[in-house]
Amino acid sequence: MTALLDIKNLHVSVGEKEILKGVDLTVQPGEVHAVMGPNGTGKSTLAYLLAGREGYEVTEGTVTFLGQDLLALEPNERACLGVFLAFQYPVEIPGVAGTTFLKTALNAVRKYRGEGELDAMQFLKHVRAKAKALDVSDEMLRRPLNVGFSGGEKKRNEVLQMAVLEPALAVLDETDSGLDIDALKVVADGVNAMRSPERGMLIITHYQRLLDYIIPDHVHVLINGRVAASGGKELAHELEAKGYAQFADAAAA
Amino acid sequence: MAATAKTIAQVKSVGDKYKYGFVTDIDLDFAPKGLSEDIVRFISAKKDEPEWLLEWRLKAYRHWLEMPEPKWAKVSFPPIDYQGAFYYAAPKSKDDRPKSLDEIDPKLLETYAKLGIPLKEQEMLAGVAVDAVFDSVSVATTYKGKLEEQGIIFCSISEAVREHPELVRKYLGSVVPYGDNKHACLNSAVYTDGSFVYIPKGVRCPMELSTYFRINAENTGQFERTLIIADEGSYVSYLEGCTAPMRDENQLHAAVVELIALDDAEIKYSTVQNWYPGDEEGKGGIYNFVTKRGACRGRNSKISWTQVETGSAITWKYPSCILEGDNSVGEFYSVAITNNRQQADTGTKMIHIGKNTRSTIIAKGIAAGRSDSTYRGQVKILPKAEGARNYTQCDSLLIGGDCGAHTVPYIESRNPSARVEHEATTSKISDDQMFYCRQRGLSDEEAVALIVNGFCREVLQQLPMEFAVEAQKLVGISLEGSVG
Numbered sequence: 190m191t192a193l194l195d196i197k198n199l200h201v202s203v204g205e206k207e208i209l210k211g212v213d214l215t216v217q218p219g220e221v222h223a224v225m226g227p228n229g230t231g232k233s234t235l236a237y238l239l240a241g242r243e244g245y246e247v248t249e250g251t252v253t254f255l256g257q258d259l260l261a262l263e264p265n266e267r268a269c270l271g272v273f274l275a276f277q278y279p280v281e282i283p284g285v286a287g288t289t290f291l292k293t294a295l296n297a298v299r300k301y302r303g304e305g306e307l308d309a310m311q312f313l314k315h316v317r318a319k320a321k322a323l324d325v326s327d328e329m330l331r332r333p334l335n336v337g338f339s340g341g342e343k344k345r346n347e348v349l350q351m352a353v354l355e356p357a358l359a360v361l362d363e364t365d366s367g368l369d370i371d372a373l374k375v376v377a378d379g380v381n382a383m384r385s386p387e388r389g390m391l392i393i394t395h396y397q398r399l400l401d402y403i404i405p406d407h408v409h410v411l412i413n414g415r416v417a418a419s420g421g422k423e424l425a426h427e428l429e430a431k432g433y434a435q436f437a438d439a440a441a442a
Numbered sequence: 443m444a445a446t447a448k449t450i451a452q453v454k455s456v457g458d459k460y461k462y463g464f465v466t467d468i469d470l471d472f473a474p475k476g477l478s479e480d481i482v483r484f485i486s487a488k489k490d491e492p493e494w495l496l497e498w499r500l501k502a503y504r505h506w507l508e509m510p511e512p513k514w515a516k517v518s519f520p521p522i523d524y525q526g527a528f529y530y531a532a533p534k535s536k537d538d539r540p541k542s543l544d545e546i547d548p549k550l551l552e553t554y555a556k557l558g559i560p561l562k563e564q565e566m567l568a569g570v571a572v573d574a575v576f577d578s579v580s581v582a583t584t585y586k587g588k589l590e591e592q593g594i595i596f597c598s599i600s601e602a603v604r605e606h607p608e609l610v611r612k613y614l615g616s617v618v619p620y621g622d623n624k625h626a627c628l629n630s631a632v633y634t635d636g637s638f639v640y641i642p643k644g645v646r647c648p649m650e651l652s653t654y655f656r657i658n659a660e661n662t663g664q665f666e667r668t669l670i671i672a673d674e675g676s677y678v679s680y681l682e683g684c685t686a687p688m689r690d691e692n693q694l695h696a697a698v699v700e701l702i703a704l705d706d707a708e709i710k711y712s713t714v715q716n717w718y719p720g721d722e723e724g725k726g727g728i729y730n731f732v733t734k735r736g737a738c739r740g741r742n743s744k745i746s747w748t749q750v751e752t753g754s755a756i757t758w759k760y761p762s763c764i765l766e767g768d769n770s771v772g773e774f775y776s777v778a779i780t781n782n783r784q785q786a787d788t789g790t791k792m793i794h795i796g797k798n799t800r801s802t803i804i805a806k807g808i809a810a811g812r813s814d815s816t817y818r819g820q821v822k823i824l825p826k827a828e829g830a831r832n833y834t835q836c837d838s839l840l841i842g843g844d845c846g847a848h849t850v851p852y853i854e855s856r857n858p859s860a861r862v863e864h865e866a867t868t869s870k871i872s873d874d875q876m877f878y879c880r881q882r883g884l885s886d887e888e889a890v891a892l893i894v895n896g897f898c899r900e901v902l903q904q905l906p907m908e909f910a911v912e913a914q915k916l917v918g919i920s921l922e923g924s925v926g
Contacts, residue, residue: 240881243873268883280878284896293892294882301883338829350882 191256193218193358193389194239199250201231201238208234210414211250216358216389223392223400223425226411227433232276232393236362239391240274241267242274254358261411269301273355275347275364280337287330287346291316296355321353323379339369348379359383360391365399377402397429412436446448473530479503482631485530489600489634492607492837502630509624515787516816516848517756519729522694529632529665576834588648595640596651599667602638609640613671615738617700617764625696625758626733629665633698634703636667641676641707650906652681663867666697672707673916674740679710681909695754696731703766705740710748712905714913717753722811722923724783734761738770741796746773748904751788752920760818762873765827766801772801775901777913779894779920780813789819794860804833806898809845810924816848821862823855830860838868839897841890841924876925886925891918 199417199434201209208231216222226232238245239252241264250258254258261269282290296306307315320330323345335343344364351359361380365373378389380403390405400408400422410417410433416425417436473484482503486496589596595606602610614881615652620630641647672678682699695717701709711734720727729755736745747761757780763772792801809815821832838847849866871893879889895902895917902910902917 240879241879264877265459265883265885268881274881276878276881280872280874282875282878282896284892284899285892290882293883293888294879297885297888298884320790354882 192216192253193220193255194259194391195251195253197251199235199238199252200248201234202243202246202248203234207248208245208414209238212411212414212416214409214416216391218357218389219384219386220407221384221390221392221403221405222407222409223394223405224409224411225394225425225428227341228395230411231414232395232411233362236274236277236360236391236393239267239272239358239360242262256304256317265297266301268354268356269298273351273354273356273359275344275351275359275361277363277366279338279347281299281336282334283336285334287334290318290334291330291350294350295353315338316349316353321351322376322382323349323352325349340367344368344372344376345379348376352379352383355383357387358389358391360393362393363395364392365394365396373399382419397425400425410436464606473528476525477503477527477529477632481529482916485632485634489543489603494611495603498615499631502627503632505621506627507622507633509621509627511624512758515758515818515849516814517758517785517787519756519785522729524628528674529692530634537924540901545568565726574731575755585809592645592648593642594645595638596649597638599633599636599638599669599819600856602669602775604637606640609671610638610669611619613700614671614704615700617702617735618733622733626698629667629696629698629733631810633667633748635664636669636697638668639670639680640679641672641678643673644675645673646676648679650679652683656702663924664693664695664697666695666699668697668699669702670700670709670711671702672704672743674704675706676704677708677710679712679906681712681714681906683714683716683909683912694731697733697735699736699761700730701736701745702734703738703740703743703745703767703770706742706848708714708744708746709736711736711761712911713747713749713751714905714916715749715753715757716916719753719782719784720755722782722796724755727784730759732757732759734759735764735791736762736772737764738767738772738796738799740770741767742769742772742846743767744771744773746848746904747790748775748776748901749777749788750898750902750905750916751778751786752774752916754786755784757784757786757788758765758836759788760790762793763801764793764795765830766795767799768796769798769800770796772803774801774803774819775904776817777808777898777901778806778815778817779808779923780810780815781918781920782811782813784811784813786814787816787818789817789839791822792819792832794821794823794830794832796827798829798831799827800830801832803832803836805834805836805899806901807838807847807849808841808843808894808897808921809838809847810842810921814846814848814908818850818851818852820851820852821854821864823860823862825856828859832860832862833877834862834864836864836866837896837897838866840868841921885923887918890921890925894918894921 192215196214199209199212209358224232247260254279292312300308325345364376405422408422473481482499486499582674607842618626620627639651639694671678703709717728738745745763751757772792778786778788780786790803790840805817807815807817817836823830836849840847847868851864853862855862875893876889879892895914902913905913
């Protein structure tokens with residue numbers, strides 16, 4: 190079976206500084222992986238690199254997505270092929286209504302995949318039910334994207350975009366940060382509703398808290414640019430109890 | 443694709459970006475090349491004009507000879523060769539004007555079809571009456587009957603001179619006098635045609651009135667003259683949109699638009715301007731030197747200008763409002779987009795004369811490539827304008843590091859009770875915004891189009907529905923090739 194995402198010996202530098210120092214990670218379709226680790230260990234770098242953000246230089250290693258060389262593709266090509274990044278800090282786009290943004294994105298993706306573009310009515314039908322499940326009101330959809338949104342609103346909006354775009358691989362970068370417990374549940378429910386035998390997820394988080402609601406199949410501990418340990422969901426609980434220090438020594442070795 | 447191959451492909455594709463660049467082959471009836479009193483007389487004679495109008499043209503021509511060119515705008519171009527241009531061109535069948543669209547040259551109709559202008563039955567569905575100007579003579583006017591029932595006059599200005607001389611004589615040049623500026627002066631001397639609208643007392647015009655302009659003969663200056671009068675308590679919304687075929691030589695386009703709103707009347711004037719901007723190196727393209735001005739003569743009258751300026755090599759344009767009537771309102775909503783080597787110096791003047799007059803200015807300038815975009819605006823409060831208010835907001839958006847955006851507001855208040863506010867911002871499209879959009883599947887160009895449309899939203903939403911859709915597309919097309 191072709192892996193959904195296959196990362197091999199990945200080294201990434203930002204400027205002069207090497208951030209990722211040989212990461213190996215494989216996500217099969219249907220699997221949910223959690224990547225945990227303290228601040229500054231390269232979690233967000235991994236997320237941005239997968240999405241194709243500029244400024245991250247791969248010095249060694251490969252990343253394949255459904256057998257394709259992901260690193261050779263433009264960010265929008267990756268998105269159209271089904272790589273989705275839920276941003277830790279979603280960007281404000283003044284004057285662009287949420288619905289307009291969603292419709293433009295959905296139609297860009299559909300066009301790339303050779304599917305027909307949706308008209309306004311079809312689009313609204315597609316979005317309404319999903320918005321409702323995530324507690325995103327019509328009023329919120331009409332507002333300029335992320336402008337003046339609370340932390341919770343921004344994150345729900347990210348998950349809504351994910352639900353509408355139906356990616357093959359969803360990368361969630363600290364989606365739990367800045368959420369109170371109620372918002373966390375709504376977001377987690379939205380993510381769980383998207384679990385499917387075809388879809389893979391990479392959940393990047395600092396805390397174990399989110400993983401009480403989104404139960405991962407695999408947990409990886411990223412420390413100092415390397416995967417210091419991998420295991421099942423119980424690894425997350427172990428981390429919660431003992432902290433990251435136990436792995437720090439191993440990673441430094 | 444490798445970076446170099448991509449650049450080459452992009453540069454190549456820019457060449458055929460101007461999708462309206464085609465020339466229709468129709469025999470033209472030219473006036474001899476150059477400008478002289480004889481040419482002015484020739485134009486006037488061609489149009490069978492009354493003596494007073496010829497005299498007015500001649501006065502303008504003599505004044506024009508003496509007048510210096512306005513030099514204060516932030517634009518640069520070589521001196522204009524006025525003697526190297528033609529000043530009159532008409533479609534062949536001028537003696538035998540078509541009675542219906544069936545008689546119109548099919549090639550002309552084809553041209554309109556390519557531009558997506560709704561003629562014939564589509565007009566009924568769109569609810570648009572089109573006074574299509576092909577070169578200099580109006581060849582098609584529709585919906586006239588329906589408008590006439592309400593006493594609305596919507597015709598070419600030449601026809602208005604014949605049929606309604608008293609109205610034309612009373613108002614022509616009353617807002618923009620022939621000596622106003624060099625370009626308006628030239629227009630007064632040699633204007634060939636344009637539109638005339640009169641809305642009678644208390645009538646609300648039941649449809650948007652629309653004129654599409656199109657320059658079609660090489661080397662033919664285009665001198666449109668538009669006069670719109672809204673009588674007491676009336677309302678009209680007027681749309682002007684234009685595209686031009688591709689060519690290499692610069693073309694002078696010096697139009698004049700005059701609006702007059704009497705007591706309680708309202709005029710809404712919307713423009714989408716998409717004249718040929720020249721190529722990536724600035725070769726060719728239209729010089730768009732336009733004088734547009736509205737007079738709120740009556741109490742509680744209102745004039746609202748909305749413009750989306752994406753075309754022309756040089757835009758020199760300041761749609762203005764003279765707020766004479768007490769409580770009158772002037773509005774100016776503008777989007778000006780420049781790319782490659784385009785230059786735009788555009789803005790407005792709000793002259794507050796009457797009591798409690800109010801004006802709003804929202805101007806959005808977007809500059810890309812090596813272009814230059816200037817907002818130039820004047821807000822003037824005269825001593826008797828008790829309680830006058832103005833709000834001005836100028837936002838500039840820069841794309842890339844080689845373009846320029848400038849804001850030049852002139853504010854003059856001579857009444858202590860007046861309140862004038864001016865806000866200005868300059869910003870760039872951030873890398874974060876671009877990446878966010880691209881991560882959702884948008885190409886560079888789609889991302890820029892979306893972000894810029896958002897930036898212009900307040901202005902675009904002032905446009906009538908069908909125009910707004912066209913304008914949104916135009917925003918994207920205008921900025922193609924500006925990133926990546």
